[in-house]
Amino acid sequence: MGRQPCCDKLGVKKGPWTAEEDKKLINFILTNGQCCWRAVPKLAGLLRCGKSCRLRWTNYLRPDLKRGLLTESEEQLVIxxxxRLGNRWSKIAARLPGRTDNEIKNHWNTHIKKKLTKMGIDPVTHEPINKPSTTTNTTSTVDDHHQPEPEQLRPPLPQKTEESQATSEENSSSSQPETCWGAESGSSSDNNREDDPLMNFLWENDTPFLDASWDFPVTPSAGNTINNVDMSACEENCANWLLDCQDFSVEEFGFGCFNDVGVDMGMNINMMDMVDEKL
DNA sequence: AACGCATACAACCGCGAACGT
DNA sequence: CACGTTCGCGGTTGTATGCGT
Structure with missing residues (x-):
């Protein structure tokens, strides 16, 4: 079977997205929801392939995205x-609300990789690069910035309140690098996870934090949650996002759709009010 | 001020998985 | 079961910006 090229049509635009294109895509998604991506460019009046639209939406336009550098704790969580997961960026991203796989991947390649290398840690295996034959904690490759040892890089541990559930798919996928902090003891990732409330929490809550919340239009749901996702943070992000949209000139969006979205998503707070407040 | 290099990030490409017929 | 289509993922590239000389 021949693979169908993604962008087989002549005249399909590539390269950076313009504000106008963003506007069209946002408008379309907000009014119609995420449907067949292949059809999106046609329906939205864009000279892009569906793949490009999906990427633009998920990596840049999605209103629930955080912007800016990863925080220290986020970075440690990524590490x-x-x-545990290796280069499975989508899985990693699923556990960092508001962050995309692309963003995390980029951050890893540009920041974390370097940081770990500087510290004398192999970013692939997470083992010390020059495996010390002695028990010394310092390696010759570590520079003079007095970086913390791997153990110290572990993220702060939140209180765990939920009781254990069935393990998720990652639990059983052992093909990825299993070495981790304190790996020299031969502790498996599972063992490590048991000792790590944060990781337990993350693994047990395999449900993506965000995906569900943008499957609108949706039927109104009670309260301030959608599919059990707390919408408060989402609303805040949406409001911030709408603020960003000021760059496009609000009126051009046809903001009626935003109010509709607010209703559809069962939000108690009118996002536009939040925008007004922020302004 | 101008140039070259380094860095960061957006976007593209190709592959495989999942799903429908 | 085979085939076709669509989607999502991970690797890679392109380009804008920052910084040092």
Whole structure:
């Protein structure tokens, strides 16, 4: 079977997205929801392939995205998750609300990789690069910045309140690098996880934090949650996002759709009010 | 001020998985 | 079961920006 090229049509635009294109895509998604991506460009009046639209939406336009550099704790979480999951960026991203796989991947390649290397840690295996034959804690490759040892890089541990549930798929996928902090003891990731409330929490809550919340239009749901996702943070992000949209000139969006979205999503707070407040 | 290099991030590409017929 | 289509993922590239000389 021949693979169908993604962008087989002539005249399909590539390269950076313009504000106008963003506007069209946002408008379309907000009014119609995420449906067949292949059809999106046609229906939205874009000269892009569906793949490009999906990427633009998920990596940049999605209103629930955080912007800016990863925080220290997020970075540490990424490191820990990478030690367990390897380069499965989507899985890692699923556990960092508001962050995309692309963003995390980029951050890993540009920041964390370097940081770990500097510290004398192999970013792939998460083992010390020059495996010390002695028990010394310092390696010759570590520079003079007095970086913390791997154990110290572990993220702060939140209180765990939920009781254990069935393990998720990652639990059984052992093909990825299993070495982790304190790996020299031969502790498996599972063992490690048991000792790590944060990781337990993350693994047990395998449900993506965000995906469900943008499957609108949806039927109104009670309260301030959608599919058990707390919408408060989402609303806040939406409001921030709408603020960003000021760059496009609010009126051009046809903001009626935003109010509709607010209703559809069962939000108690009118996002536009939040925008007004922020302004 | 101008140039070259380094860095960060957006976007593209190709592959495989999942799903429908 | 085979085939076709669509989607999502991970690797890679392109480009804008920052910084040092």
């Amino acid at each position: 820990d998750l990478h030690a």
